[in-house]
Amino acid sequence: MTLVSIPANPVPENATAGTIKTPDGAELRFARWAPPTGRKGTVCVFTGRSEMIEKYFETVRDLRDRGFAVAIIDWRGQGHSSRRLRDSRKGYVRSFSDYELDVETFITEVVLPDCPPPYFALAHSMGGTVLLRLAHSGKRWFDRVVLSAPMIDLPGKRTSLPARLLLRAMRVAGQGGRYVPGGNDEISGLAPFVNNPLTSDPVRYARNAAILEEDPTLGIASPTVAWADAAFSAMATFRGMTYPSQIRQPILMLAASSDTVVSTAAIEEFAYHLRAGSHLVIAGAKHEILQEQDRYRSQFWAAFDAFVPGTPLFG
16 A cells, blocks of 8 residues: 655655555554654654645654654544545545444554554544544553644534434435535645635645645545435534543643534633643644644644653552
8 A cells, every 4th residue: 555645745764654454344554663662652643624645744743853753543534544435525424433443453453563662652534533433442551642723613503403304214215325415526726726614725725736636536526425424423422511621641632723514612611621631722823733834833732742751640
């Protein structure tokens, strides 16, 4: 299994790439990099919806510059992992528990046997949703977890009861494989830069688009009804007042003040109730903090460096 390299985004040196298979038959692409020097540990990177390993090459370099080994996967249904639907552009999952199985398989088959401890996690958006659910269930593979704009809730009325009921009704009626109302088959990340909700950095936005132009099979389009229904179900569990306080995992949440993709207010509220957590809102940043301008990324990395590896917060 190869990684896609372009002049603006070459593969970081000494990469090992391959595939693993989950117990339910999904084939996942992974990549890993040994630490450049010493044994500082491994950071496992978990991407957001519609993203792929190649989009995080810069992040891989940033982490290796800090002395970490890095391991990353493509979630089922995106990147070069297997797709469930005949139309491979459709973003589909049955349940977010499927993503949790992806993580468990990745940890068992790649991280534990081939990557040096201690282990840390860095997850973005949807990846943050999955990591929070695993932390709540008691999974403790990671000493510390850093979440970039985690998908706790969506802003506005997109997760209103009528919207959730509509999606559930469509799914029950056998329309789970259809695009969500208003969705289409245009690959995410190829729209013009102007007014995009992801980043204010035109260079990084163009770089990420160039990856998809080089290999369109890496991308996916709008989510399906099934994916959105599964996402709403996952986010609904976060609304319980006691949910955050039941998580023992040390977590740092980084939110973006100009985020229109996920709710920054929901991130702040959730983080406030964590027993071993903290958060920072980066003023001016859009949703994809790690794809943002350097002035925003530098704040992210300063917070990361202060938190990881850090001293243990638990026994």
